Amino acid sequence: MATNLLFLSVIAWYSLGINCGGEPVTVYGEKDNTFDGDTDEVGPSSFRQSSTNWALSSTGFFPDNARSQDNFTNVGDTFIYKLTNEIPAMANPQLYRDARLSPISLTYYGFCLANGKYTVNLHFAETVFTNGQTYKSLGRRIFDVYIQGRLVQEDFNIVDAAGGISTPVIMNYTAAVTSGTLEIRFYWAGKGTTGIPLTGVYGPLISAISADPAEVASSTSPGGIVGAVVGIVAGGVFIILLVFGILWRRGLLGQQNTLEDDLKGVDLQTGKFTFRQLKDATNNFDKANKIGEGGFGSVYKGLLSDGTVIAVKQLSSKSKQGNREFVNEIGMISALQHPHLVKLHGCCIEGNQLLLVYEYMENNSLARALFGPEESQLKLDWPTRHKICVGIARGLAYLHEESRLKVVHRDIKATNVLLDKNLTPKISDFGLAKLDEEDNTHISTRIAGT
Template sequence: MNYTAAVTSGTLEIRFYWAGKGTTGNPLRGVYGPLISAISVDPDFVPPLEPVISPASGGSGIYAGAVVGIVAGGVFIILLIFGILWRRGLLGQQNTLEDDLKGVDLQTGKFSFRQLKDATNNFHKANKIGEGGFGPVYKGLLSDGTVIAVKQLSSKSKQGNREFVNEIGMISALQHPHLVKLHRCCIEGNQLLLVYEYMENNSLARALFWPEESQLKLDWPTRHKICVGIARGLAYLHEEPRLKVVHRDIKATNVLLDKNLTPKISDFGLAKLDEEDNTHISTRIAGTYGYMASEYAMWRYLTDKADVYSFGILVLEIASGRNNTSYRSKEESFYLLDWAHLLKEQGNLMDLVDPRLSSDFNKEEMMLTINVALLCCNVTSTVRPTMSSVVSMLEGRAAVQELVSDPNAATNEIEAMRKHFESSFGRKTGESQTRTASTEGPWTGSSTSAHDLYPVNPDSTYWDNRNERN
């Protein structure tokens, strides 16, 4: 049947009337008969907003238009979130760290993850010897009897692939008796590990600043030998290899001691190449509070003289047995260097010497060493000596250059540095003398500098004892 209707209100209502299913049994099981018994047409129908009824609401509901609005808004928000995640690279197929590092020449051999699990007894906590910004460090024993230190990238680490590759590339290309030796690495899936030679006597910081945790008694000849060894290692980095390197984080926790107390520089995650065709590198600041030269910390002017400054601070620590950044109040945040300048002016420089040494040391050699340290800490970077000159002075093969500096300039520079760090870190800069002397702020892109390969006693009970003390 044809039916003509004049639609005037824009909507035509067609009603279908249900007729049932007819017979279902004859002649065969099925559905017979009409489903629709009648059709009516209303050309002037105006449709109301039909509520959407929720069975759980007992008959109350919301209008279909509101539902459409809610759904559309929800879809928009979801799409917005997905767009943000996509732009940040957090969507799509997640590449493993192994995929990201494919094709990168790591210049070193590799261990399998299974080998390192076996060597560390599945990274058992009893073998844990440290916890750094990179992640935990474990002592391990290879099948051939070699003792190793396994540095594992933590899933929470902010250091990332760049610093991992940087450390491998730097240290694998550098071989020296006073640089820690990298055996191999491991890259499987999201597992990134560095395998170093094991250093029996942990870090220099532990021996100097945590005497209650260390069995080492560092006499002056040993301390002087450590100063010379570190200076030789830095001279090699700055002057000998084809690629000149600025370490950027020379400090006591980054100097390891082997069974013969031979010092070895570690942690090259922040190291930078010193391009010979440039007078300096302008770079993002990264390092450790209290060891950074002012021209680098405040103006990002980086040369190998920044390492010379850090070395000078470290030598003052070795001579005095005190942590440069330990202090009793915020005004004394450069306590050790400030104190050394004051004693120098008063002619009482020997008061800086570690009381644990008593009088059992060569006073002339001690004075020479402290004066070399102050020369390295000169406010003016160009006046600081090269590390090869430092080696010669420490070994007595060259005269110590006369320290010519304006005490007021040094004081003003220290005050400027103090204010700079206070504004950068607020109240987060200081730690007690028995804790690690490093602080990481938001102005550096790496967490390596805040922690180290061997920051604590290898004895795993240290962790429990430290937690109890804290």
């Protein structure tokens, strides 16, 4: 998938049109709009890329699914709802005959768009519920809408917005595209009814999506050229890092100073520190500041000159985790940002010195809190343990399905889950992580990690 995206990043698209759950259609009016078809099978928690410039990702499954209902097409656990009865009078009914329905989270991505501001139109019509005096009219569908990671509609109810059942409503938003990608996410937060008119139809529902430029930078202008370069570099960095990993593993690269030379000028999307800065921050790596030890080496607590408390991971020359894993960890974490993933402040590569600089986690690791020395163990009540478990699950769900590039960690254990001062869990140590290619499952028979 990364190769396809890199190839497409040199092509500028200026619009996006998706008939969610339906066949390709052209809507004629003041401006003719073409909507791509969206009828592919999407299984539970999976990703599908179109043949043009968009893709979709779905998370979750319906434990009480409605596959036996005639109106639903069996497309894994992201259903397509088809209105089989006569369509009520409405404008452009072909956009609302079909809709895609997801159990929890449904995300659409528009790729390779020219940078600038876009008008995003989301087409909704509640066609699952009915009018009348029967119980089928009592359903309430409530979900949240995010655009570019920003919450634009909280507790959105299609019927309330449209003013009735089977009534179309188009919600308009303005979104800025700065790196060639537009992300639109629909998220069911557990609200509304779950059994009316039938089970397994309570998640977010979307009929169509369109986006047109409101203000787009010219591809020949300096800003447009910079945007194209950024798009190419963003996709290329991941491929470069993976190539480094393969070469180091096969012993085709030189010593550690070759790594330093090769990484010069590469945008690692993270900060750079000098060895002197980190030496001063940790008081020359004083044993009193040592907070952890692993196969990779030692971790020290440090204090930067601006008052920021950090954790410095120093790769030992005897480490089982070599340069390949070091480069891998920089590439993975610098590109992933999530409340339940540890934040990477930067790295240091000087000669044979390889160091990573993380945010400092006040309560160390989950392993230390549960099984460490008695004086370091924490008394965790059941609500706190539940919060930690859910936080880890959310971090993994983001890595597997919600990030632009799917990542398999491959070394999840209590020592690789850190706890901040509020006991919020954050996944760390991505040295053995790998990108999950488009057609591969998360199942691997190769031994990795513990």
